[in-house]
């Protein structure tokens with residue numbers, strides 16, 4: 001595999017879903033680490049107003065709705081000088097494969113988490129190839145490594161993100177582009193507000209991701225739980241699957 005280290009200092013980044021949660025923390029971390037410019041892909045352009053004074057001209061909010069092709073094209077036309085693409089935006093629609101809502105939850109999760117990510121990446125890939133060094137960072141999930149029952153549709157979408165990341169890495173082997181997969185466990189954001197378990201902070205997760213770029217890592221397990229899952233996954237992937245299945249059956253017994 002190629003060893004490409006991508007320090008954000010002096011570079012231009014594009015973050016999807018930059019207005020809250022992990023995306024907002026990544027945006028701030030990039031700017032704090034000296035990024036020249038960060039395009040903040042958001043559905044509400046005013047959502048970054050509170051940060052703009054602090055980062056003056058370096059923070060550039062850009063309208064981006066991953067369910068709207070025209071919005072993707074317009075946003076990526078603007079971001080001509082991008083060097084680091086962070087595919088962070090995502091949705092979590094609960095549901096497994098044995099419910100009436102299965103097809104709906106598959107469609108919702110895939111529309112944003114998979115198709116949106118692919119469309120944004122394809123729109124920017126030629127630009128990234130033109131840079132001296134560049135990076136594509138895809139936020140998958142530990143559920144992308146093994147499926148969590150009752151969140152099967154979301155897990156499948158994140159497994160697709162994992163596979164897309166591997167595919168891109170293979171295709172871009174021996175180029176200037178670092179392709180990083182990020183596999184978070186539970187992080188304290190809007191997405192997990194109803195989940196009563198221990199969660200890491202978006203700030204910690206963002207720091208690990210940006211450090212991963214600086215170190216040229218291809219796999220990043222950015223929080224306490226994902227570090228444990230990641231270690232197990234790298235040695236015994238089937239045990240992770242069994243543990244996730246067992247976790248849900250234990251919850252149901254309580």
Ligand SMILES: NC(=O)c1ccc[n+]([C@@H]2O[C@H](COP(=O)([O-])OP(=O)(O)OC[C@H]3O[C@@H](n4cnc5c(N)ncnc54)[C@H](OP(=O)(O)O)[C@@H]3O)[C@@H](O)[C@H]2O)c1
Nearest residue numbers: 017021022043065066088089090141184186187189190191
């Ligand atoms: N939190 C966790 O425990 C956890 C664990 C593993 C992986 N992840 C992944 O980490 C990423 C960030 O999640 P988060 O926890 O920060 O969630 P979050 O707080 O719910 O933020 C999701 C972000 O995605 C944006 N988004 C949703 N649909 C979009 C669309 N159609 N077009 C453009 N942007 C859209 C949201 O924008 P709006 O505000 O406009 O809706 C928001 O900025 C996601 O890919 C998620 O799957 C999270």
